Amino acid sequence: MSTWRPIRRTPAWLAWMPGWLRVTMKWTIGIGLVGGVAGFLLILVYFSKAAQFDLAEVARLPAHTAIYDRNGKEMGGGGPNNRRLVKREDIPDFLVLALRAREDARFFEHSGVDVRGLARATVRNVKDRDFTQGASTLSMQLARNTFEIREKSINRKLLEIALTLRVESRYSKDEILANYLNRIYFGAGCHGIEQAARTYFGKQTSQLNEAECAMLVGIIRGPHIFSPFRNLDAAREQQSQTLARMKAEEFIDEAEVARVKAIPIKLVPSEQRTSERSYALEAIQKELQSILDDADIRDGGLTVRTTLDANWQLRLESDLSDSLRKIEQRKDWQYPTHEQHEAGTKPQYLxxxxxxxxxxxxxxxxxxxxxxxxxxxxDRSNGARRDLGSAFSPWIAAAAAERGRLVLPGKPVQTGRQIGPKETIRIAKRCGITGPFVETEDLFRGSAAATPMELATGLATLGNGGQRPKPFLIQSITAADGKVLYTAKPVTTPAIGKQAAKEAAALLDKESGTRVHGGATGSGRDAWLARLGPKGSTAIWVGFDDPQRITTTKQLGNVLDDLAQKLGN
Known part of the structure; x- marks a missing residue:
């Protein structure tokens, strides 16, 4: 059988190459073709994935956050429900320049993905063997924030790039800027630039001056730690860094930097910083924002389950209001009633x-x-630090019992003398009552101060066998898709022994299945009701913001007894 085959002649343009070079070129071209096909298929895969996302979401306002009590009763909304959208014409040009300098200088030049920056970041990540550099453009950040792409991985990054290119094809640069600023978080519960401008500075976005613009842009990378409400010095430092970047990009000169830094920052006063409708909702918002900031949770549509019992809250408010009105209706009452204050009387009311x-x-x-x-x-529940008077007696007993001394019911001075003021103060602090205290025998006559929250915590410590619980308001946070984002873990700390707690709690009177103790300071300027029930501890304070005598101790006692009876039923 013949095996003859025609001889293949090497093309003239390759004849001059050595054999090893021809083989290298052959493999290079082959690998290039395979790589090109693989790359094309990869692009198809990720653009197919990106096509499953609704781009209309980019311009939509996220759903509001719903707040419920422990039994599922809706109490109100929070977070993004108060957000307002702005358009490009509402955004000062200086703010746009600051944003570009700090986040994406080539924003108007690239098509959503800054290839130069991405390549630089990729090299750095390979060297660090970690995702230390992101090279995210404003468009990429918008895509990531809209569709909650948080995970750091090659898969997520490729999806983010594909989504970004779709966003750039759908929206103009000005629309991307506006949507970005409408969506991002600025700390202090501010979702979006308009809410941030109103919350921090009490003005609309269009009214922001250059100093305010630079500060807002500066806190974007750390909205919790750089919030001017939380740390004004840190916010000013971020403002300075933003201005320095603007100068480096030649958006402004040194004279302009100096001029902007000289503009005074006037924040909204603390008493005007909330739009909530009750003390409880305001406290929930504060705790919620702390949790969201720490856990980097920024999306809307959250369901927040709180620890509050709406029915008990309403009952406590109603019974307390009735008791205060009874005090004000006495013939010897010399101060304005709440109703008179509302009608225009300026002096303080109870x-x-x-x-x-x-x-x-x-x-x-x-x-x-x-x-x-x-x-x-x-909020006086955490801010009114007032003298406890006889309401401090249980912790004198707790200190004596903890040190193996006799507890003498009705004799706090004799009980306290057995261990002295310093040891009594130490035990009281362990139970959550922080003072200030008088370090003399007057301590045993009630010269110790606490807030209602601290007194309730101290009572709970006695009722919990000496274990001090940490107060909290939020049980859980759930995303719009049902995913649980946060679950509270109750924390207790050993404070005193179980027997000492039991002896101290025994000082409280037993009425209607609960233990109640009413205390008023000797001067009659503060009245306290401490209630320790089977499941809950309640601390109530009554007085004037500017301390002054309320009425006689006997009359106060009668009102407290009446209130205690109501709460015990």
Whole structure:
């Protein structure tokens, strides 16, 4: 059989090459073709995945956050529900320049993906063997924030790039800028630039001056730690860094930097910083924002389940209001009533605060920060640090019992003398009552101060066998898709022995299945009701913001007894 085959002649343009070079070129071209096909298929795969996302979401306002009590009763909304959208014409040009300098200088030049920056970041990530550099453009950040692409991986990055290119093809640069600023988080519960401008500076976005623009842009990378409400010095440092970047990009010169830095920053006063409708909702918002910031949760449509019991909250508010009105209706009452104050009388009127904790966990069942939230937003449940008077007696007993001394019911001075003021103060602090204290025998006569929250915590410690619970308001946070983002873990700390807690709690009177103790300072300027029930501890304070005598101790006692009886039924 013949095996003859025609001889293949090497093309003239390759004849001059050595054999090894021809083989190398052959493999290079082959690998290039295979790589090109693979790359093309990869592009098809990720653009197919990106096509499954609804780009209309980019311009939509995220759903509001719903807040419920522990039994599923809706209490209100929070977070993004107060957001307002802005358009490009509402955004100062200086803010746009600051944003470009800090986040994406070539924003108007690239098509969504800055190839130069991406290549530089890729090289750095390979060297660091980690995702230390992101090279995210504003468009990429918008895509990531809209569709919650948080995971750091090659797969997610490729999907983000594909989505970004789709966003760039759908929206103009000005629309991308506006949508980006409408969606991102600025700390202090501010979702979007308009809410941030109103919350921090009390003005619309279009009214922001250059100093405010630079500060807002500066806090974007760390909205929690750089919030001017939380740390004004850190916010000013970020403002300076933003201005320095603007100068480096030649958007402004040194004279302009100096001029902007000289513009004073005027933040909204603390008493005007909330739009909530009650002390409880305001407290929930504060705790919620702390959790969202720490966990980097920024999307809308959240379901927040709180620890509050709406029915008990309403009952406590109603019974407390009735008791205060009874005091004001006395013939010898010399101060304005709440109704007279509302009608225009300027002098202060009788105030109150109350907290109920679930004894075993520290879950807050009810919180009242004052008599009228619309008139005064000052939360006295955590802020009113007032003399306890005889309401301090249980912790004198707890200190004596903890040190093996006799507890003498009705004789706090004799009980306290056995161990002295310093040891009594140490035990009281362990139970959650932080003072200030008088380090003399007057301590045993009630010269110790606490907030209603601290007193409720101290009571819960006694009822919980000496384990001090940490108060909290939020049980869980769930995303719009049903995914649980946060679940509270109750925290307790050993404070005193179980027997000492039992002896101290025994000092409280037993009425209607609950233990109640009413205390008033000797001067009659503060009145306290401490209630320790089977499941919850309640601390109630009554007095004036500017301390002054309320009425006689006997009359106060009668009102407290009446209130205690109501709460015990």
């Amino acid at each position: 105030q109150c605060a109350a907290v109920t904790l679930e004894t075993k966990t520290g879950a807050i069942l009810a919180l009242i920060g004052g008599r009228d939230y619309l008139d005064s937003r000052y």
